[in-house]
Amino acid sequence: MSKTSEHNMVVGLDIGTSKVTALIGELLPDNEISVVGVGTATSRGMDKGGVNDLNLVVQSVQRAVDEAELMADCRVASVYLNISGRHISCQNESGMVPINEAEVTQDDVDSVIHAAQSVPIAKERRILHVLPQEYVIDSQESIRSPIGMSGVRMESKVHIITCANDMAKNIIKAVERCGLSVDKLIFSALASSISVLTDDEKDLGVALVDLGGGTIDICIYAGGVLRHTAVIPAAGNQVTSDIAKIFRTPTNHAEEIKTKHACALRQMVSMEDTIEVPSVGGRPSRVMSRHTLSEVVEPRYQELFELVRDEIQQSGLDEQIAAGVVITGGSAKMEGCVDFAEEIFQMPVRVGVPLGLKGLRDYVEDPVYATAVGLLRYGQEDAAVSQKESSKTDVIGLWQKVQSWFKGEF
Numbered sequence: 538m539s540k541t542s543e544h545n546m547v548v549g550l551d552i553g554t555s556k557v558t559a560l561i562g563e564l565l566p567d568n569e570i571s572v573v574g575v576g577t578a579t580s581r582g583m584d585k586g587g588v589n590d591l592n593l594v595v596q597s598v599q600r601a602v603d604e605a606e607l608m609a610d611c612r613v614a615s616v617y618l619n620i621s622g623r624h625i626s627c628q629n630e631s632g633m634v635p636i637n638e639a640e641v642t643q644d645d646v647d648s649v650i651h652a653a654q655s656v657p658i659a660k661e662r663r664i665l666h667v668l669p670q671e672y673v674i675d676s677q678e679s680i681r682s683p684i685g686m687s688g689v690r691m692e693s694k695v696h697i698i699t700c701a702n703d704m705a706k707n708i709i710k711a712v713e714r715c716g717l718s719v720d721k722l723i724f725s726a727l728a729s730s731i732s733v734l735t736d737d738e739k740d741l742g743v744a745l746v747d748l749g750g751g752t753i754d755i756c757i758y759a760g761g762v763l764r765h766t767a768v769i770p771a772a773g774n775q776v777t778s779d780i781a782k783i784f785r786t787p788t789n790h791a792e793e794i795k796t797k798h799a800c801a802l803r804q805m806v807s808m809e810d811t812i813e814v815p816s817v818g819g820r821p822s823r824v825m826s827r828h829t830l831s832e833v834v835e836p837r838y839q840e841l842f843e844l845v846r847d848e849i850q851q852s853g854l855d856e857q858i859a860a861g862v863v864i865t866g867g868s869a870k871m872e873g874c875v876d877f878a879e880e881i882f883q884m885p886v887r888v889g890v891p892l893g894l895k896g897l898r899d900y901v902e903d904p905v906y907a908t909a910v911g912l913l914r915y916g917q918e919d920a921a922v923s924q925k926e927s928s929k930t931d932v933i934g935l936w937q938k939v940q941s942w943f944k945g946e947f
């Protein structure tokens with residue numbers, strides 16, 4: 538394979554509670570992205586989205602990045618990194634500015650967004666994202682793109698996502714100790730929504746639920762824009778620990794049993810199906826009924842889905858999500874998960890897989906890679922914006938040179 542050029546490359550690093558994933562994408566000229574390197578490693582030193590052992594996290598990140606570099610045959614210098622955890626919070630704010638010229642310019646849009654985000658934020662928190670929802674010019678509401686429109690004053694409504702500064706510093710430190718720099722920090726569920734949701738779903742109204750190992754991340758869209766985000770600090774690892782305790786088996790075997798044999802709905806499992814369960818301390822393994830396993834898993838999944846349902850109802854947006862719920866992440870792959878979720882949410886549910894990729898599609902078209910692919914997509918958009926800005930400054934610089942030359946001549 539040809540060596541990927543460094544400037545044409547974007548890297549997504551998803552540090553989860555149970556797995557670290559590094560994806561290397563090559564930016565193609567037709568605004569596409571081709572996945573050229575995939576690296577995964579078991580995540581150690583993370584708990585519920587937060588770092589609890591820095592050295593172990595560094596080792597996990599290094600393993601995943603090395604594997605991706607080997608596959609893509611290139612060196613990684615900087616990454617787009619995700620962040621999650623119960624410390625994430627969101628708020629909807631608005632700001633207003635007078636329109637300077639006869640019509641709205643990009644400067645006006647920038648200043649109205651700046652006005653909206655100029656709300657008091659606690660010193661120990663940092664702003665992750667400021668996402669414009671809509672603009673109001675005089676009495677004209679629900680404007681998506683105000684540039685070029687006429688008016689006297691403009692108001693913007695924005696969705697602000699914040700995180701704890703210390704948590705962000707810890708996870709960035711882990712990446713920097715591997716000799717990598719962080720381009721941007723992105724909320725996990727926002728990244729997942731970029732990769733798995735369609736524009737139609739966002740317009741109709743949809744809830745994205747990313748079922749991870751340590752946290753459940755939620756993003757709710759209505760009218761094509763993000764309205765609410767939340768994190769529930771309980772997820773797939775709870776199911777694993779239930780299996781480990783009730784079946785008295787080591788955690789790594791419990792994880793294997795969960796991924797291979799578990800089902801979220803007990804009525805989908807035959808009473809005759811059996812599984813072999815390894816014991817602890819060198820005792821002989823035992824044969825258990827698969828139906829018994831479902832009886833352990835179902836109540837926990839019910840609890841998790843009810844927590845998500847309560848969060849959606851508390852946001853006040855439950856009437857606006859006509860497209861239903863999209864579940865993604867590793868815990869969404871379990872058999873019976875979609876049927877059980879439909880039963881609890883009382884709305885359509887589908888499993889979201891990353892859309893519209895090139896390159897190593899067979900590897901990454903899987904709910905597990907939703908966040909990592911979303912980070913690549915975010916990086917792709919970010920690179921396009923910075924490229925546009927740099928070309929603009931180049932033109933301005935050239936014009937200034939011409940002007941100064943004229944001034945010098947005449």
